[in-house]
Amino acid sequence: MNAAPAPPSPARGGAPVLRAERLAKAFGGVPVLSDISLDIRPGEIHAVIGENGAGKSTLMRLLSGYLRPSEGALWMDGEPIAFHGPADAQAAGIALVHQEILLAEALSVTENIFIGREIGRFGRLDERAMRAAAAAQLAEIGCKVSPRARVGDISLANRQLVQIAKALLGTHRVVIFDEPTAVLTHDEVDPLLDIIVKLKQRGVAILYISHRLDEVERLADRVTVLRDGRMVGSYEAEGLTPHRMASLMVGREFASLYPVRVPRDIAGPVLEIEHAHVPGFVHDVSLTLHKGEILGLAGMIGAGRTELFEGLLGLRPASFGAVRLHGKPSHFASPAQAAAAGIGYLTEDRKGKGLLLGERLAPNLTLAALDRVHTVAGLDLAREAQLLDRAVASYDIRLRSRDAKAGQLSGGNQQKLLLAKVMLNDPSILVIDEPTRGIDIANKSQIYAFIQSLVQEGRSCIVISSEMQELIGLCDRILVMRSGRINGELSGDAMTESNVALHATSSAAHEKTSGRNAHG
Amino acid sequence: MADLAAAPPRAEPGWSIGWGDAGPFLALAALIAIGFLVNPDFLSANNIANVVTRSAFIAIIAIGATFVISSGGLDLSVGSMAAFITGVMILFMNWVAPSVGTAAIPLGMAVALVTGIACGLMNGAIVTLGRIEPFIATLGTMGIFRALITYMTDGGTVAIDRSLRDAYRPVYFGDVLGVPIPILVSLAVALVAAYVLYRTRYGRRCVAVGANEDVARYSGISIPRVRTMAFVIQGACVAIAAICYVPRLGAATPTTGLLWELQVITAVVIGGTALRGGRGRIWGTVAGAVILEFIANLMVLSDFVSEYLVAAVQGVIIIIAMLIQRMSKR
Amino acid sequence: MADLAAAPPRAEPGWSIGWGDAGPFLALAALIAIGFLVNPDFLSANNIANVVTRSAFIAIIAIGATFVISSGGLDLSVGSMAAFITGVMILFMNWVAPSVGTAAIPLGMAVALVTGIACGLMNGAIVTLGRIEPFIATLGTMGIFRALITYMTDGGTVAIDRSLRDAYRPVYFGDVLGVPIPILVSLAVALVAAYVLYRTRYGRRCVAVGANEDVARYSGISIPRVRTMAFVIQGACVAIAAICYVPRLGAATPTTGLLWELQVITAVVIGGTALRGGRGRIWGTVAGAVILEFIANLMVLSDFVSEYLVAAVQGVIIIIAMLIQRMSKR
Amino acid sequence: AEKKIIAVSIPAADHGWTAGVVYHANAAAKEINKAFPDIEVIVKTSPSASAQVSAIEDLSATRKLDALVILPHSSEELTTPVKAIKDKGSFITVVDRGLNDPKIQDLYVAGDNIAVGFNTAKFLVEKMGGKGNLVVLRGIPTVIDDERIKGFQDGIKGSDLKILDIQYANWNSDQAFKLMQDYLAKYPQIDAVWANDDDMLLGVLEAIKQSGRKEIKFALGGNGMKEIIAKVMAGDAVTPVETPYPPSMIKTAIYLTAAHFAGHAPVRGSFKLDAPLITKANAAEYYFPDSPF
């Protein structure tokens, strides 16, 4: 399988800082990675791409001491080295930004950033110094949260930035980013990429994982492709198009990302929300979803999109002028009521709110739809197993064993399991918050096709997304939210990145272009 | 996807006991072996029957606690609730016995069950509606139940009417085909509980709430309802335990049920249920209760432990039992 | 992002008491007000001094428990550990008194401290090295400590030598500028503890371990070390409490420290520390301990509660105190 | 011949008095096992009533008990199980806290709890000229506690002694200390205190000492704890008398039971140790400095 190694590039750094030789990793006897060799050079951005479950995160954990390889060796500066834990790797100058957010919610941003390496003398903390350093670090990556804020109170995107700030603290020779941009919006991505480039210029070696292949194209000097736990090869990035990368990842020619738009009848309103207020987040928002429509909701972090729907489902205090479902005034006190009425909501926070990470897959799948497996004799486990089989097949969930806990699935496969879970209730209206966060390109296109097929069956869909292209590629209409209000509505040709960005950021557009008048 | 087909079939938690959960049973086996070495009488049918019958009591209450704990709660009030239920039941039976005769017994059982459910409901309501840490809420009701029965009985002691004693006796001392009735009752309770926890919607929800409240909420589960229900199940279990034990104790006294909460929680934890919620093991709990009773029995049967040191040896054995069950895990 | 700037600044835990943490103090204030209405003697300097002095032991032990609990642990052994330390200390003092006279007292204090630290180390080691649920581990050592002292003293009672009594008495009954010494000691302990918990690296790590073990581990913190240290702090606090306690009755008895663990945990939780870890409130704990003692005091000073119902009313008040502190939170 | 087995089942050392019981029971066992080669005495302590029920079940399930000497945790819970042992043919000796059905016992050794309360009350009535304010501390809610209180109330009947307050302190010195502090805060004038057990009296005395209040003429207990007897011997003004309720009654009971087997005359019946007032004059008879109680 091994492709010819890329020739060393004299322009960048020369001798590798970190080299992996024939690494392999198995969990409980099941191989996840085998025969991986790569080297990471100073001043170089080395991207690692692959489908969900290909083993990217596992590889990164091996390189940064969180896991120990079953076979193979690591070399640092030409010397063999073994890490007994993340602390060892950190001491050697290797930092990892996890794919999953690993922060203590009960603690403040500053506290989280400095856990384990607090500043202070003789044990006494220097609070001010830490806060200042945290603020500086956050500012550098363009994160605007207060260093005093409790992590549990800030948005997912901000948590990701805090996590990055935490990893970047101090000096490093190798920094590993595992999907750092998955939860960020466009505007937040740029400052982060700038940082990465700056690090590179300082001679730091960067390992970069992302499913956003355009980012990879923009950043990477070299690209290593993994498939099913093996190396496809390492390539010079020069001339490697996203399309080519996708084909290498999936092992066949990759077609197009977005489904062909099939003309559909978009009929009357199925869901009307009037004058929604979610205290602190959403102010006087009204919207209408039509039958067979894919309605996009764009906006920056903190725009209040998530909160709007959490309010609708009774998950947080909210008030509404009116909510009409198929024309009937409705009120949902809980997600269960909404589900019974045919509304499904897929949370953006799969780890915190979506899945029981310590539980096996079947109970996770059926948790919100236990009626589907309930019989007079109790739960029908055989049927549940069937449902899991079906979900695994139809959502292409890649797993090594049925036994796995949800938390052992790769990030992307967790997302697919979550989607299967929500669909088990057979909703006629599906609200998907960040549908493709952390999903590889092949699966993305599957999910888009899936959403398309839903509306063709006569269902309706609201897609909340921070990826403008996906909204533009998928939606019939896009509402742009800003600071808790709808700041514009776009449809047809008006759905362009620049228009979305304009409405998402500029207060000039506020109220004037917002609302129903744009409806066509 | 080839891996999938190759995936080995897995023992589900449920009727059958998976290997990963064998810990408490291994600990139990080790204990029995030690017991035999210490005193061969330990394995006499008589002794075993006694000990297991006795453990039925804590086992039944602990089965209820398995629900509460796996849903992320805790109930410190079970001991005084048992005293309260026993007291109420006896007072009621003694009161109606003159008019209805031994029919007082089934009536009393019904009253006990209703009282237990009401107590559980009260605990559940305080925890969920009042949003009070279960530890504190049930510490409060622990005092309340204890004081109420002390008040109702003017000092806390009330014995069952002599006219009912003999009719009621078989509920503890009787047997069916040689198996003592309390053992049968606790097996029945455990079977039902295992069914509810592993094979019903409620059981799934209970564990989900304990594992991650947010995920449960987003999955449309009403957390207050699930939690309250767990406390109600706990109350019903305490009532069932009380019903079986009235003939053995014959009375409610101020010390009835004292410190049972600790034994109950210990049985649950030794059995493999996570104290932080999200994982419940009914059969493990039963094994845990039997383990505790065997330890006590061993102390009585062995002659070389100074009476002053009994508690120390028990402490050491509990810790060792936990070590055995930990080690068997990986 | 304009919203963000508008977000209200959050009070940091520290020397100053943020509004979010005012709950236990509000509950305390409410209790004092009720106390005054029930019986004006409640506010007599004498009564207040008595009650606060009494609460000092539980407060000091509970300060230690704040570390254990906020690091995600639990220690049920504190009560019997207190009895054990008290016993060891008295035995030691009585043994050396004939040769060293009253110098036996400071020596005894040192022995107490060493014993406490050793006990804490033992708890910590069992929990971390044995990887045993703290609930079970300390339930085990609870039996061990209690049994050991019962064994060493042939029944658990040992009184301090007459020759030392008067010299030692002031440690409980004395005062400095009118403030009883146990109050001063507990204030000192609280100040040091607040400093350690809020202002030192160790305190930060302690809370981090309780908040999220994975995060702590991935941040390179040694969880066993932090946890063990928390148990050692707990042991030291129990020793300090024991040192102040000995002169009060001059003896260790089989009931010394009985059920203190429940009081201690209650004080900690009422004080606003999360029982699941990740949040510790030293001053809240102190307030919690004072609240508990005030409730008991109020029961005696009021005339309208039947002696049988005292426990019920206490239970209700504890629940109400928690409600007040919940409500003050948002 | 086969050894005769005497099982002794008593509460664990959960407070001073029961610690005394354990001590004396162990001492008796040692002495008898040495003195009578044909008799084996086994002592088992139990921390609760239900544990005690279990313990006697266990003992009788694994060997034939010729006799059971029992100090029941509580009367109600132990009655039926002890009867079961009796039905197997064992000789039953009951100590202190009786069983509900006196027919079960062959031998009963106990103190006189009514007298404990009554004699103390009579002393107070006489010494205080029939009037004054009293506070009372009681133990845990049990028959014994009720009897002492009843005896006391009967004793002051007809006088002008007034009980200002009566609350539980669970036979615990620490709780008694707190309760007494609170009594002192609540009542400006207290003429005498009665704690129905010496464990509690220790706490009471400490609280009085701390308060510096001088109006309290008497602080009395009961049980014959050596520290308190010492006070009586020394002529203490506040605690000049005491009633005995010696934990050594267990030893008496064990010896009597052993005598039933060793001697030739059967021993049966009821031995009630009286509770005369111990005064300076006779205190020495009740003083056992080596006992833990």
Ligand SMILES: Nc1ncnc2c1ncn2[C@@H]1O[C@H](COP(=O)(O)OP(=O)(O)OP(=O)(O)O)[C@@H](O)[C@H]1O
């Ligand atoms: N602790 C574990 N135990 C068992 N299997 C695991 C464990 N961690 C990961 N795996 C399995 O290893 C495989 C690779 O997972 P990994 O997280 O490395 O994928 P990935 O390439 O990062 O995918 P994604 O892009 O979806 O994040 C997956 O099949 C996953 O289920």
Ligand SMILES: Nc1ncnc2c1ncn2[C@@H]1O[C@H](COP(=O)(O)OP(=O)(O)OP(=O)(O)O)[C@@H](O)[C@H]1O
């Ligand atoms: N308790 C809180 N206190 C202060 N600010 C908060 C609190 N909770 C959330 N926020 C802020 O409110 C905003 C809500 O963000 P959220 O991400 O949920 O909205 P959204 O429109 O769904 O955005 P996205 O889905 O793109 O992340 C964020 O700016 C977050 O930092």
Ligand SMILES: O[C@@H]1[C@@H](O)[C@H](O)OC[C@H]1O
């Ligand atoms: O244990 C009890 C003791 O404390 C009390 O004083 O007298 C009777 C005993 O049973």
Ligand SMILES: [Mg+2]
């Ligand atoms: Mg990954």
Ligand SMILES: [Mg+2]
């Ligand atoms: Mg969102």
